[in-house]
Amino acid sequence: MHLDAAQLTELGLAVIRTEAAAIEALAGRVDDAFVAACRHLHACRGRIVVLGMGKSGHIGSKIAATLASTGSPAFFVHPGEASHGDLGMITETDVVLALSNSGETEEILTILPIIRRLGVPLIAMTGNPRSALAREASVHIDVSVEREACPLGLAPTSSTTATLVMGDALAIALLEARGFTAEDFARSHPGGRLGRRLLLHVADIMHRGDAVPAVSADTPLGAALLEITRKSLGMTAIVDADRKVIGVFTDGDLRRTLNQGHDIQNVRIEQVMTRNCQTIRPETLAAEAVKLMEDHRITALPVTDAEDRLIGALNMQDLLRAGVV
Missing domain, CATH: 3.40.50.10490 (Glucose-6-phosphate isomerase like protein; domain 1)
Structure with missing residues (x-):
């Protein structure tokens, strides 16, 4: 029929x-x-x-x-x-x-x-x-x-x-x-996306030690670009003598710097960095890092301790690999 x-x-x-x-x-x-x-x-x-x-x-x-x-x-x-x-x-x-x-x-x-x-x-x-x-x-x-x-x-x-x-x-x-609770549910589903979103913290996936891009404020822009290239996170943190984060410089900052006609060889990173930048704590849920990046339209974050000292870094690719996004 x-x-x-x-x-x-x-x-x-x-x-x-x-x-x-x-x-x-x-x-x-x-x-x-x-x-x-x-x-x-x-x-x-x-x-x-x-x-x-x-x-x-x-x-x-x-x-x-x-x-x-x-x-x-x-x-x-x-x-x-x-x-x-x-x-x-x-x-x-x-x-x-x-x-x-x-x-x-x-x-x-x-x-x-x-x-x-x-x-x-x-x-x-x-x-x-x-x-x-x-x-x-x-x-x-x-x-x-x-x-x-x-x-x-x-x-x-x-x-x-x-x-x-x-x-x-x-x-x-x-x-x-x-x-x-949702956290209880996540603990019984550690392999699922919800489990990763509710159990994974920034500390679990951030880059540490020598893998964290960082330069001082008086670093020439050219040298800072080399640091960004070596660490492959699309950004570098700018820190003071106590490793406290005072700014960041990202791929987006580079495009703005070139559009403004700055001389890469002569300008210092503190002159073109983004001050009052977004940072995140290691104990923060990775899912919150995603939201922070999306809200501020950024792709990387310095990770700081309670005294704002640089201890790590992560970008959106890290979150994608971890299955949080």
């Missing part, structure tokens, strides 16, 4: 509308049961063990990952594998979160007696409040949907979306309850 563009568009929109309606209906289910589930999860001294078969298993794996990355240690256990040894992963300090749209998933029901014997709280998320799993649970959260987005009413679509959203609601409620 051939479908034209209008038909394909309408089919896509119909799915989005159906799933959006399913999500909207969840608002009325954030009730006492939701609160009770949050309290069990927040009080968990061990891990949150998420169970689910088939598509519910895929959703469960994602919920477990979201919980773990937002301050609630969690992992996913396949119910079919659980009855063949993986139940040993569940301890008396854990909380079990079981997902099943029907609430009658055989693999989950099979291991319920073991979960009961452990005495751990069982939170169920199902689409059937009268199901066996819902009845056995310490807390049941209703994630039922009026209909699936699948026109055949067979493929889990709206139901899996609703379950995922309710799982996100639990995870974020717990995040807030634990006082979880």
Whole structure:
């Protein structure tokens, strides 16, 4: 059967509308049961063990990952594998979160007696409040949907979306309850861009020692240009006898100097440098260095200590290489 563009568009929109309606209906289910589930999860001294078969298993794996990355240690256990040894992963300090749209998933029901014997709280998320799993649970959260987005009413679509959203609601409620911060998130994602932005400091990437371009105020401009070229940062700091920064000279300053007709061989760097320049501290987040450069339209910064003495330098290329930009 051939479908034209209008038909394909309408089919896509119909799915989005159906799933959006399913999500909207969840608002009325954030009730006492939701609160009770949050309290069990927040009080968990061990891990949150998420169970689910088939598509519910895929959703469960994602919920477990979201919980773990937002301050609630969690992992996913396949119910079919659980009855063949993986139940040993569940301890008396854990909380079990079981997902099943029907609430009658055989693999989950099979291991319920073991979960009961452990005495751990069982939170169920199902689409059937009268199901066996819902009845056995310490807390049941209703994630039922009026209909699936699948026109055949067979493929889990709206139901899996609703379950995922309710799982996100639990995870974020717990995040807030634990006082979880952006820095905490970054520590569990050190390899990601957010982790680099929140954990990387200027001191971690700045140039140090002989790699830092610096000249004195009476240095001839020609010699200062050689220093800029040798250090390859597009700038040099100008320092006094105590290594305190009194100015900078950049590629932009050079263009302005040439436009003004200065003699490179005879002019001193203090005559053409930029005074009251921007500097940055080593303990500053690298992301703040990016913002400072962008706000002032500069590409390099001297790094100074609390007494304004030069201790390092960095430019935008360093930040790009570090993955901060």
